[in-house]
Amino acid sequence: MLEDYNVSKLSIGTLGSHSALNILKGAKDEGFRTVVVCKRGDEIVYERFRVADVIISVKSFEELADDKIQERLLELNTILVPHGSFNAYIPMEKLLKLRVPMFGNKQLLIWETSRDLQERWLKMAGLRLPKVFKSPDEIDRLVIVKFPGARGGRGYFLANSPEDFWRKAGNFLKSGVLREEDLRDVHIQEYVIGVNVYPSYFRSLLHDEVELLAIDRRYESNVDALWKVPATEQLQLGLNPTYTVVGNIPLTLRESLLAEILRMGDAVAEASERIAAPGIIGAFCLETVITENLEIYTFEISARIVAGTNVGIGTSPYAYLRHGENMYMGRRIAREIKEAAEQGRLEEILT
Ligand SMILES: Nc1ncnc2c1ncn2[C@@H]1O[C@H](COP(=O)(O)OP(=O)(O)OP(=O)(O)O)[C@@H](O)[C@H]1O
Numbered sequence: 415m416l417e418d419y420n421v422s423k424l425s426i427g428t429l430g431s432h433s434a435l436n437i438l439k440g441a442k443d444e445g446f447r448t449v450v451v452c453k454r455g456d457e458i459v460y461e462r463f464r465v466a467d468v469i470i471s472v473k474s475f476e477e478l479a480d481d482k483i484q485e486r487l488l489e490l491n492t493i494l495v496p497h498g499s500f501n502a503y504i505p506m507e508k509l510l511k512l513r514v515p516m517f518g519n520k521q522l523l524i525w526e527t528s529r530d531l532q533e534r535w536l537k538m539a540g541l542r543l544p545k546v547f548k549s550p551d552e553i554d555r556l557v558i559v560k561f562p563g564a565r566g567g568r569g570y571f572l573a574n575s576p577e578d579f580w581r582k583a584g585n586f587l588k589s590g591v592l593r594e595e596d597l598r599d600v601h602i603q604e605y606v607i608g609v610n611v612y613p614s615y616f617r618s619l620l621h622d623e624v625e626l627l628a629i630d631r632r633y634e635s636n637v638d639a640l641w642k643v644p645a646t647e648q649l650q651l652g653l654n655p656t657y658t659v660v661g662n663i664p665l666t667l668r669e670s671l672l673a674e675i676l677r678m679g680d681a682v683a684e685a686s687e688r689i690a691a692p693g694i695i696g697a698f699c700l701e702t703v704i705t706e707n708l709e710i711y712t713f714e715i716s717a718r719i720v721a722g723t724n725v726g727i728g729t730s731p732y733a734y735l736r737h738g739e740n741m742y743m744g745r746r747i748a749r750e751i752k753e754a755a756e757q758g759r760l761e762e763i764l765t
């Protein structure tokens with residue numbers, strides 16, 4: 415596909431949601447033409463902020479894989495930049511077979527869809543992980559119970575004993591929040607008490623460096639609202655925490671934590687080379703909890719741009735420290751693509 419491309423007239427494209435504003439604005443800042451495939455009705459976002467030169471409207475994101483849409487993207491010499499909505503709305507077989515070149519390492523997107531694979535990757539990197547319980551009957555401390563597929567924490571619950579687990583699972587089955595098959599793929603993790611920190615990195619193959627570009631925390635409904643309800647009412651209502659992400663909040667870290675955060679990014683990138691050479695290309699993010707003893711536990715990894723980097727559109731403190739003004743994840747991605755095109759190295763950063 416790349417051989418047929420006019421490299422001096424590349425477009426950067428993505429699906430219209432998640433971090434598309436970030437990606438498209440970054441592409442424009444680096445001088446690219448931009449194209450967004452967006453759901454009918456959502457065009458307003460990309461029109462109003464003037465980040466898209468071409469808008470392709472579809473009924474569902476899955477249409478990205480249709481021949482007609484792919485042909486149009488190929489005509490525009492498009493390089494796709496994947497984000498969370500790619501995994502969430504397009505079946506993996508279709509993603510892997512896309513003919514339009516994609517920035518990043520598709521193999522690692524597969525690793526990201528499985529909690530077991532993620533765990534292997536993070537362990538290989540030597541990171542500290544919450545303990546995982548194979549069976550509900552082994553629960554001996556506070557745990558968080560998760561179900562397959564990124565569902566923003568819907569149906570997740572906390573439990574502190576096997577009895578507690580079965581009682582709550584039973585209630586969720588009865589109310590229809592969970593199905594029998596969900597219970598077969600249940601993932602039970604030690605609940606780490608601490609604050610959430612999400613560092614976002616960019617691994618540059620061209621410069622052989624892992625850059626820390628932004629840190630955020632999430633604003634989740636209803637966990638971030640429970641404290642407003644007094645404990646007595648919480649008990650009466652039987653309120654359960656849910657984790658629907660509503661937004662992200664920028665964060666700077668205590669400086670003494672940065673050495674470990676930087677080493678963690680390096681270690682994850684190094685492990686990724688062993689998993690699927692050449693390893694991570696571009697953006698990735700770790701989801702961590704930091705305890706009162708300043709121990710950093712990592713419970714998830716995303717092998718692509720995360721919406722948390724939207725807090726840095728313009729400049730984040732860490733992007734500023736490394737690059738000066740006006741650098742952020744979307745732009746950093748476009749910069750790497752631009753440099754690779756100039757050096758004739760595009761095929762090294764696309765899959
Ligand atoms: N081991 C843990 N200890 C403490 N809190 C946790 C733990 N795992 C998850 N959480 C909390 O639960 C939320 C949802 O968990 P997780 O990120 O695993 O779900 P998800 O389905 O992958 O959601 P998303 O795709 O939005 O990241 C986290 O943002 C965090 O607030």
Ligand SMILES: [Mg+2]
Pocket residue numbers: 701714
């Ligand atoms: Mg998560």
